[in-house]
Amino acid sequence: MDKNVRICIVGGGPAGLSAGMYLEQKGYENYTILERLDRVGGKCWSPTYNGRRYEMGAIMGVPSYYAVHDVEAFCGITHDGPQLNRNYKNKNGDVIEPFEPKKNILKIPRLLKMKKQVKKLGEILETKYKGYDVNGHRGVAEGRYDGFSQANAKREPVSGENPNLKDLCLPFNQFCKLNGVELTQDIWIGPFTSFGYGYFDEIPAAYVLKYLDFQTCMNFVKINLWTWKNGTQYIWEQLNDHLKHPARLNSRIDKVERKDGKVFVTVNGEVEEYDKIIVTAPLYIPNKRTDGQIGMVDYFDAREDEKALFSKIDYERYDVLAVETKPEDHPEISYYVFDNMTPETMGHLMVYYRRWKDTKDQVITTYALRKHKDKAEIPYEECRKTVLEDLKTMHNPAKNVVNEWSVYYFPHVFSEDYAAGWYDKVEAMQGKYDTYYAGEVMSFGDMDETAEYSRELVERFF
Numbered sequence: 249m250d251k252n253v254r255i256c257i258v259g260g261g262p263a264g265l266s267a268g269m270y271l272e273q274k275g276y277e278n279y280t281i282l283e284r285l286d287r288v289g290g291k292c293w294s295p296t297y298n299g300r301r302y303e304m305g306a307i308m309g310v311p312s313y314y315a316v317h318d319v320e321a322f323c324g325i326t327h328d329g330p331q332l333n334r335n336y337k338n339k340n341g342d343v344i345e346p347f348e349p350k351k352n353i354l355k356i357p358r359l360l361k362m363k364k365q366v367k368k369l370g371e372i373l374e375t376k377y378k379g380y381d382v383n384g385h386r387g388v389a390e391g392r393y394d395g396f397s398q399a400n401a402k403r404e405p406v407s408g409e410n411p412n413l414k415d416l417c418l419p420f421n422q423f424c425k426l427n428g429v430e431l432t433q434d435i436w437i438g439p440f441t442s443f444g445y446g447y448f449d450e451i452p453a454a455y456v457l458k459y460l461d462f463q464t465c466m467n468f469v470k471i472n473l474w475t476w477k478n479g480t481q482y483i484w485e486q487l488n489d490h491l492k493h494p495a496r497l498n499s500r501i502d503k504v505e506r507k508d509g510k511v512f513v514t515v516n517g518e519v520e521e522y523d524k525i526i527v528t529a530p531l532y533i534p535n536k537r538t539d540g541q542i543g544m545v546d547y548f549d550a551r552e553d554e555k556a557l558f559s560k561i562d563y564e565r566y567d568v569l570a571v572e573t574k575p576e577d578h579p580e581i582s583y584y585v586f587d588n589m590t591p592e593t594m595g596h597l598m599v600y601y602r603r604w605k606d607t608k609d610q611v612i613t614t615y616a617l618r619k620h621k622d623k624a625e626i627p628y629e630e631c632r633k634t635v636l637e638d639l640k641t642m643h644n645p646a647k648n649v650v651n652e653w654s655v656y657y658f659p660h661v662f663s664e665d666y667a668a669g670w671y672d673k674v675e676a677m678q679g680k681y682d683t684y685y686a687g688e689v690m691s692f693g694d695m696d697e698t699a700e701y702s703r704e705l706v707e708r709f710f
């Protein structure tokens with residue numbers, strides 16, 4: 249492609265900013281990043297409280313976050329944040345140690361069985377499901393793998409046939425049953441459901457295992473995790489500052505028209521002309537949101553194939569509260585509440601995060617899900633009330649709420665559409681209307697997978 253091609257990038261989150269970085273590194277310098285808000289980072293949002301940054305969005309990474317590492321190297325920064333640690337409580341607020349055999353004598357047989365099944369899952373992922381862990385979802389529904397290996401920082405392209413990969417279209421609980429590893433869900437649920445990615449009876453195994461590949465899941469178990477002192481938003485602020493063309497903030501895109509091989513983008517009332525457009529912002533939002541976010545199909549001259557495919561996308565209703573406590577009520581560590589990670593206990597507090605251990609004058613953040621594929625959505629206010637009640641039950645009552653948001657979170661498709669080849673159809677559309685689709689739905693809703701997908705998009709098409 250001509251290196252002077254004029255490229256518009258919609259969205260200044262990890263996917264959009266890293267697309268800018270990888271384009272620039274490949275010699276494409278004629279790019280413009282349009283961001284609707286007055287800040288970059290998207291769901292990496294780290295506001296300041298009492299002089300320190302806390303996390304309303306992304307919190308952590310693992311050593312295999314190679315794209316994030318690329319960004320750190322580009323900007324000369326590193327993961328210098330507080331060490332993570334956690335404990336567990338039951339729904340009554342009692343501290344428990346669910347994985348400690350000595351404290352769970354009656355559960356020893358189950359714990360031993362679980363350990364065996366974790367080992368088995370690790371083995372079959374390497375053998376029966378070879379190719380499961382490449383970034384993105386190309387070919388999975390057809391029993392192929394085609395992507396860039398995540399085995400090491402080189403991330404070389406790999407491809408091959410593996411009919412077993414079709415099993416990844418199943419909801420994760422069915423995938424586990426099929427392979428006789430049901431108890432592994434006890435381990436995978438922590439960094440999956442409580443992190444807002446939905447329930448195992450509704451989310452295709454492909455999402456679960458591409459994000460929580462065996463190594464990544466073990467990093468969570470061993471708490472081998474990265475954080476950033478100034479928050480995850482700092483990574484993307486730094487990247488933005490180091491780009492030749494930082495994102496243009498407060499860009500309201502009124503309209504996008506694609507005709508005669510050009511892309512006309514109306515930004516804050518003015519028409520701008522480009523040759524190509526990369527969309528990292530939401531492609532489709534099924535319902536009206538109070539934060540004003542809309543899907544790409546609503547402001548683009550969306551074609552029938554785009555509308556038909558993108559209308560299959562759903563997302564999670566994941567609510568975050570930042571609360572102050574009295575010093576005597578401040579938790580001494582973060583807590584997971586496994587009892588509240590089931591569809592039956594939807595709307596309850598699943599995890600709360602205490603970021604700074606050296607002080608009690610900082611906020612703690614709470615996390616709850618309030619939607620399941622087969623259930624009525626719980627209203628925001630009701631869920632908020634339940635979570636604040638739960639904090640009391642946990643013996644860490646909130647004094648007041650200092651920040652809150654209901655996130656457009658983890659866009660994905662369900663098993664039927666995944667198995668019907670949703671990803672291969674969308675991948676076949678890449679570039680068709682001078683348009684490229686990136687961001688969370690194309691890979692997974694974490695900051696590394698989205699940045700990695702942008703890297704691969706640039707490798708494949710530019």
Ligand SMILES: Cc1cc2nc3c(=O)[nH]c(=O)nc-3n(C[C@H](O)[C@H](O)[C@H](O)COP(=O)(O)OP(=O)(O)OC[C@H]3O[C@@H](n4cnc5c(N)ncnc54)[C@H](O)[C@@H]3O)c2cc1C
Pocket residue numbers: 258259260261262263264282283284285288289290291292304305306307308309443499501528529530541542568655657686687688692693694695696698
């Ligand atoms: C509570 C929470 C916890 C999380 N924890 C982690 C974690 O620990 N580790 C991890 O790796 N990830 C975590 N994530 C997920 C991670 O933050 C996201 O997956 C990542 O930010 C996605 O990047 P993105 O660029 O694809 O999308 P986003 O971050 O959503 O960025 C999209 C950008 O596009 C902009 N935009 C939207 N519409 C338009 C428009 N019409 N025009 C212009 N701009 C537009 C948005 O304002 C936004 O800046 C968490 C997220 C949340 C909310």
